[in-house]
Amino acid sequence: MRNAQSIRGEVRIFVQIMMILLVLASLLPLYDVVAASFKSGDEFLVNTFLPPNSPIIDNYVYAATSGRLLRFTLNSLILVPIGLVFYIAVCVSAGYAFGKMRFASRRPLLLFVLFLMIFPQLLLATQVFRVISILNLTDTGLGVILTWVAYFAPFGTYIMTTYFTDMPYELVEAARMDGASHLRILTTVMVPIAMPMIATIAIIGFQSMWNELPFSLLILQTEASRTVTLGIAMMKGQYGLRVPIQSAALVIAMAVPLIIFLVFQRYVTLGVTAGAVKG
Amino acid sequence: MTRRGLSNDGIAPYLFLAPLLLLLAAFILYPVAMNLVASFTEWKGYGPMKWIGLANYQTMISDQSFWTSLSNTAILVCYIPVSTIITIFVAALLAEGLRGWKAYRAILFIPNLLGPVIIAVVFSIFLRGDGPINLALKWLTGSTSPFLTSPVYAINVVGIVQIVWVHLGFGLIYFLAAMSGIDRSMYEAALIDGAGFWQTFARVTIPSIRFAVEFWVVFSFIEVFARMFSFIYTLTQGGPGYGTFTLEYGIFVQGFAKFHSGYAGAWSVVLFLFCAAISVAQIRVMRRRNP
Numbered sequence: 284m285r286n287a288q289s290i291r292g293e294v295r296i297f298v299q300i301m302m303i304l305l306v307l308a309s310l311l312p313l314y315d316v317v318a319a320s321f322k323s324g325d326e327f328l329v330n331t332f333l334p335p336n337s338p339i340i341d342n343y344v345y346a347a348t349s350g351r352l353l354r355f356t357l358n359s360l361i362l363v364p365i366g367l368v369f370y371i372a373v374c375v376s377a378g379y380a381f382g383k384m385r386f387a388s389r390r391p392l393l394l395f396v397l398f399l400m401i402f403p404q405l406l407l408a409t410q411v412f413r414v415i416s417i418l419n420l421t422d423t424g425l426g427v428i429l430t431w432v433a434y435f436a437p438f439g440t441y442i443m444t445t446y447f448t449d450m451p452y453e454l455v456e457a458a459r460m461d462g463a464s465h466l467r468i469l470t471t472v473m474v475p476i477a478m479p480m481i482a483t484i485a486i487i488g489f490q491s492m493w494n495e496l497p498f499s500l501l502i503l504q505t506e507a508s509r510t511v512t513l514g515i516a517m518m519k520g521q522y523g524l525r526v527p528i529q530s531a532a533l534v535i536a537m538a539v540p541l542i543i544f545l546v547f548q549r550y551v552t553l554g555v556t557a558g559a560v561k562g
Numbered sequence: 563m564t565r566r567g568l569s570n571d572g573i574a575p576y577l578f579l580a581p582l583l584l585l586l587a588a589f590i591l592y593p594v595a596m597n598l599v600a601s602f603t604e605w606k607g608y609g610p611m612k613w614i615g616l617a618n619y620q621t622m623i624s625d626q627s628f629w630t631s632l633s634n635t636a637i638l639v640c641y642i643p644v645s646t647i648i649t650i651f652v653a654a655l656l657a658e659g660l661r662g663w664k665a666y667r668a669i670l671f672i673p674n675l676l677g678p679v680i681i682a683v684v685f686s687i688f689l690r691g692d693g694p695i696n697l698a699l700k701w702l703t704g705s706t707s708p709f710l711t712s713p714v715y716a717i718n719v720v721g722i723v724q725i726v727w728v729h730l731g732f733g734l735i736y737f738l739a740a741m742s743g744i745d746r747s748m749y750e751a752a753l754i755d756g757a758g759f760w761q762t763f764a765r766v767t768i769p770s771i772r773f774a775v776e777f778w779v780v781f782s783f784i785e786v787f788a789r790m791f792s793f794i795y796t797l798t799q800g801g802p803g804y805g806t807f808t809l810e811y812g813i814f815v816q817g818f819a820k821f822h823s824g825y826a827g828a829w830s831v832v833l834f835l836f837c838a839a840i841s842v843a844q845i846r847v848m849r850r851r852n853p
Contacts, residue, residue: 289752289759290658299660305652306666309727312688313672319687332694373581380578384571392579397845399590402837403788405810406830409600409607409817410593433589436582441848465574494677496792501818512679516796519683526687533683540675548668551675555735 320530327527342531350528352535354507355514358424360539362510363492366428370488371481373436378443379469383455393444400437404497407434412501422504430498435491439484442557446480447473479550483557486543486550493540511536594834601827607817611824618828628829630804631812634717635786638808641721642782646775648726649733654763656734657741667738670731678724678789682796685723686710713805716798720806724793725786733778740774741767773850780844787836809833 290298319327321338330336347353380386381393411430412421420426450473458468474481499513509517515536518524544551601618603611622628656663673681689695689709696706709715744767752762768775791810794800800811809829817826 289749289757289762290655294759295658295660298655298658302652302655302660302666303662306669309670309673309730311694312684315688315694316684331692332697373585376578377582380575384575384578386571386575389575392583394845396582396586397848398838398841399586401784401788401841401844402590402594403791403810403833405791405813406597406788406833406837407590407593408813409823409826409830410596411589413596413607414588414592429585430589433585436585440582465571465578469578490675490677494679494792496679496795497814500795512677515683516679516792519686519796520799526690529683530687533680533687536680537676540677541672544672544675551671552735552739555732556739 316530316533319527320534322527324525324527327525342527343535345528346532346535350514350518350532351506351509352511352514352532355509355511356535356539358508359493359511362424362427363489365424366431366492367485367488369428369432370436370439370492371485373432374439374443374484374488375474375477375481376469377436377440378447379465379473381440381444382447383450383452383473384465396437396440400441404434404495408497408501411498415502421502422508423502424508426502427499427510430502431492431495434495434498435488438491439488442484442487443477443480446477450476479553480557482547482550483553486547487554487557489543490540490551490554511539597827597830597834599827600824601831603824603827605824605827606821607823614824618825621825622828622832627804627807627812631807631809634804634806635808637717638721638725638786638790639783641725642779642786645726645729645733645782646778649730649778650737650768650771650775651763652730653734653737653741654759654767657738657767658759663738667731667734670734672731673728674732678728678793679796681723681728682793685719686797689719710798711802713801713803716802716805720790720794720797724790725782729782729785736778737771737774740771744770773847776847780840780847783840784837784844787833787840809836 315332318332318334320342321335321340322330323337323339323341326336377396381389381396415421415426415430418426418429420429454472454476455468458472463471493510494512495510496512496516499510500516503509503513506517515532518529518532600611602613602615604614604617605611656666660666676684687693691706695709700706707715709719748766748770749762752766757765787809790808791814794806794808794811795814798806800807800815809832812829813826813833816822816829
């Protein structure tokens, strides 16, 4: 990125320094939490901000076991990938239909899906909760997964639709001439080409589901079935839980999203620009 | 794109769309419609509904917490221009090719990655009475600030953290991508004309990313009206008092804490109207970009 180069000389150095300060300032809240997570309750009383004098890992042990953070993380690591499989299947198949198939109601249906994209969870929650109870899925993983996929699929579908629309129609046409079915075209021709975009919506779907709160809050009612995000939100409400333990729990909860970011940074970046809106 | 050759695809498209449409019907369309029906009834969220006409709406407009939730939302909306200006400005600085711009961009994105719940707990710790910010304030001014225990402070903390700070990292990636698409010869021409940073910013950068800015503003409205619940629930539970109460939070309290689902339905209808307007605006912006 070297577009302008209109800042020169001392001003450039000044801007460079300001930028470093901005980045450091925005890391401060995270530093505070990481530092607190290694302090004993006694040390935290007298040393609230500086790095720990005698770092301990007891807070982590407590948060992971008694705080059940390991259990919650494991729950998320089971629910989210299963949700992602459904999510990708739904979005890719619908995106292909909107992008490359011809049918009379294509335009109105697409507009309808786009229209439903942004409604907040709380607008739907009362009734979603009823639908889930009617289906007998209260407090089940499947209940949460179905809700997640339904709620986040319109955005993924939108991205896949624009992607498939931009693909040359000749690809479909040639295969159709050879007598291939649409399902075959999608799975053998389109999906392999679309892999980078599928990876992008997978990352978007992962982040959306991993961080989702309202639906899991309402559907997952027993403590043992909580996701890590729900577990963290509930822990905040626990009266008198000491800051160092809360901090350790937070650091544990940050682990998976940070690892995903480090490994798939390219797709995370693509995800921001793919739709310009978050799901 | 040409659509010649083969004719209509018959029933196949509907089979491809069936999973999506079924899910949307059950989990989005039906809930929205049922909220509208429920808003005219007295209902606990289960059992029979009793038709009461517009009574819920009458209760709502005389409910102080309803108006507070609207004014809180209005305060959050005020942070949209703040966030937009700061984000575009920082993006323009990074687009100058500052050393380490990729690292800055990645680090500032971290809050987006961690999500609203983790960020809310992080800030409940960071802004505590004897936390670093308050220690610094005490050292500088002699007194601390009740960031999360005073309603006036709390709603502004929500705006600054969630709308300005978290969105900065998201917006940098987005606007840097938009700026990288600007024709470089325009910058070279501006440079030859002797234009400085501000002139280049105003005459080249901003006009070239106009559509990206429109998209961004719509996105910010979605965040304010439809994506604030998780953060507010975790940080302040709508409080202190009604300090961070929003429409979403009102629906939550009425529907799930008090079991006034009919009344929550009336709040939902208001929220629906706001969101429907934003949704239409978003579709218009999208269609201009992808005709």
